[in-house]
């Protein structure tokens with residue numbers, strides 16, 4: 628029997644906005660899976676964006692210190708859209724898409740392993756439709772949020788180590804440091 632709290636049941640309207648509007652932060656694990664899946668070099672998949680492009684807190688764990696600026700590792704875009712978005716608004720890297728793409732549009736709170744709150748993410752307006760059938764499978768999203776939290780934790784730990792010890796390194800040095 629499910630012990631999940633009440634949550635908004637929705638299905639995706641396939642508008643494609645979540646693959647064009649936000650800047651998508653990724654972890655070392657996300658990028659490793661994309662490299663393996665696409666065969667593309669890391670440099671073609673990610674870029675390092677300044678804090679002026681992304682409203683994440685200073686202490687959110689994803690800000691990497693370089694010589695004079697701090698930046699976050701994010702998916703590249705082409706013509707204002709994720710490089711993987713197809714003309715019909717599908718994802719060409721669907722099987723290896725980042726964890727954050729797997730959990731949107733939901734956001735969850737936990738008490739240990741127990742989910743205490745499930746809401747719709749407020750990072751951007753999602754056009755998902757309220758539904759009673761054919762809704763996004765919440766159990767799959769819960770599993771993906773848990774994996775995302777675990778991998779975010781590992782990545783943020785690496786970023787912290789880098790920031791404490793290697794802050795004068797280059798992007799290439801950072802990628803090597805996180806195993807990419």
Ligand code: SF4
Pocket residue numbers: 645646647651702709710711712713717718719720721724725728
């Ligand atoms: S990787 Fe796929 S799902 Fe994620 S933003 Fe890009 S196109 Fe969208």
Ligand code: SF4
Pocket residue numbers: 638639640641642643644645646731732752753754755756
């Ligand atoms: S999750 Fe929301 S924003 Fe993304 S494609 Fe579906 S309806 Fe659009």
